Amino acid sequence: MQTVSSDVHVRTEAPADVAAIRAVTEDAFREHPHSRQTEAQIVDALRSAGALSLSLVAHRGGRVVGHAAFAPISITGGATGWHSMGPLSVAPDAQGAGVGAALVWHGLRTLRQLGAAGCVVLGEPAYHGRFGFRSTPALRLEGAPPGCFLVRPFERLIPMGTVRFHPAFDLADPGDWTFP
Template structure:
């Protein structure tokens, strides 16, 4: 539990604060176009809100696997306000989101990110499901998945992503 921060699903009225958070958390990368595209999509977002405003955001986008009907999602982007980082907020937000997805019957969640961070939440390198765009050799270990299903079947195939995620630059940071 994070003191004085409410974790909840994002509302349309959170959009301006979410868009203001990303340049603060990622000064060297412009993720606002992605965040805007996700606002009008089927993505589900979670936010952390403190007394002084919105301090964390994470989005999960429903996707599909080629030739399979499993319910899968792509995690990202994730941001915590600089003054609030490394206090457990990002992890609490992601756990709340993952619980929600599991309750909704999601089988597996994919992410391209730092294994040192996502590994703490149980994500593991995935060589069986291919990302939508080829990754640079050094990034292969950053492609990870977390099974939320009781059956734990190893899924295979390629992740098909909606339009918002079809910018090659998002996959070659």
């Protein structure tokens, strides 16, 4: 478990967290202008499929205030060991306090420790760039808005190919800003 501040902690999800994760995901995306409000369903679908390579909760005073999902992706050409990050959710009243950053850093560090090759995200470069996510011509995601499909390799080599997210993400449209 990682301590973010004196009262915020990050840990792997437990079975008792499921309803709270759903609530925090719905709350985080409720006002998001490009959300189709499918993010909580995507997390549930990933869990049901056994496809959460990592599911992290941030909690404060016994309340879940943030969540990050990580799932395996496939890449044409056969490169393995890559994962997607998202949905990434922080409760509106807990935003701007480093909770999202703690979830991302904890997730990237854990994936690396597990031997992953890298992580991808579809999101805002201004936010995810601070964690080392960059766009690259080598890896592409069909339908992604320009510049918003971002890659964080853990090794020097980035494979070439087209990325396919887990089918649970079919609930979303890759053209949506908040796809993962």
